[in-house]
Amino acid sequence: MDLIRQSEVIRWKDGEYETIKEFSVNDEYTYLFIDYLPPRKFSTYPVDLEDFAIGYCLGEGLIKDYSDIESIRVDGTNILVTTTLSHDPEEDLEQEGIVQQKKGNCEHACVCRLLEYQGVNSDNAGGIRSDLETIEPIQSDLTVDATQIIKDIKHLTDEAKIWQKTAGVHVAQLKYEDKVIIREDVSRHVAVDKVIGAASKEGFDFSRCYISYSGRMPADMLIKVIRVGIPIIISNAAPAASGIDVANAGNITMVGFVRDNRFTVFTAPERINLKK
Numbered sequence: 001m002d003l004i005r006q007s008e009v010i011r012w013k014d015g016e017y018e019t020i021k022e023f024s025v026n027d028e029y030t031y032l033f034i035d036y037l038p039p040r041k042f043s044t045y046p047v048d049l050e051d052f053a054i055g056y057c058l059g060e061g062l063i064k065d066y067s068d069i070e071s072i073r074v075d076g077t078n079i080l081v082t083t084t085l086s087h088d089p090e091e092d093l094e095q096e097g098i099v100q101q102k103k104g105n106c107e108h109a110c111v112c113r114l115l116e117y118q119g120v121n122s123d124n125a126g127g128i129r130s131d132l133e134t135i136e137p138i139q140s141d142l143t144v145d146a147t148q149i150i151k152d153i154k155h156l157t158d159e160a161k162i163w164q165k166t167a168g169v170h171v172a173q174l175k176y177e178d179k180v181i182i183r184e185d186v187s188r189h190v191a192v193d194k195v196i197g198a199a200s201k202e203g204f205d206f207s208r209c210y211i212s213y214s215g216r217m218p219a220d221m222l223i224k225v226i227r228v229g230i231p232i233i234i235s236n237a238a239p240a241a242s243g244i245d246v247a248n249a250g251n252i253t254m255v256g257f258v259r260d261n262r263f264t265v266f267t268a269p270e271r272i273n274l275k276k
Helices: 049-059 089-096 107-118 146-159 161-166 188-201 219-228 241-250
Strands: 004-013 016-025 028-034 040-044 069-075 078-083 170-176 179-185 209-213 232-235 253-259 262-267
Touching (some): 016 161, 028 049, 040 049, 049 078, 049 188, 146 179, 146 232, 161 170, 188 219, 219 232, 219 241, 241 262
Parallel strands (some): 028 078, 209 232, 232 253
Antiparallel strands (some): 069 078, 170 179, 170 209
């Protein structure tokens, strides 16, 4: 699959124009099948899809850790995940308050009913599992130096190879001690899912990890990060008010507007060494 496309375009600047070659990223629909649940549909940059699937399951509370994954098979842009928990469609019906079909009824009809209801769309943006009642406040004592935050965002930019070439993706970076994982995707959610999934496979202690990424910080993003137990999230962009509320509820440190030599700490500032 050719993931980078080159097009002939016209660039205008200061009253002059010229024909140039421009690169763009190919985004593809990816379908995620988890146990007996209906598929979720995502627009992705279709690499590191196994990492994405694991991170998605963790962030949505479908598994507790990597050991709950029984198998993963990537077939093109379809991802088939089997967990030890054997999720079924009735869980989604219960989450949404839809009247359940009785056990004796056809399971296929039940699945079709859900597909019609959900439109097979991704549920990690304000999704059905994004419920504050399921989140425990984070107790990690991890700290990060202020100067390190500036270095992390610079490293994020320097290593974002697809972004450098196309400016068409988000990039996420997860740090654990001296280890760094970087992933890119057209979706900021999927980029974060990918680094979470990759870190889970490596057995990283999430309470000692933190994430830097390019993108806004609304409630749904904060919920998935808190749910896996990561105590610090850093972005060059802005938070939403909903994100600040969730960060406070989950006791996560939220740092935004990391630009040039400055940043803003919105919540739980005790994890940032401001004098360093």
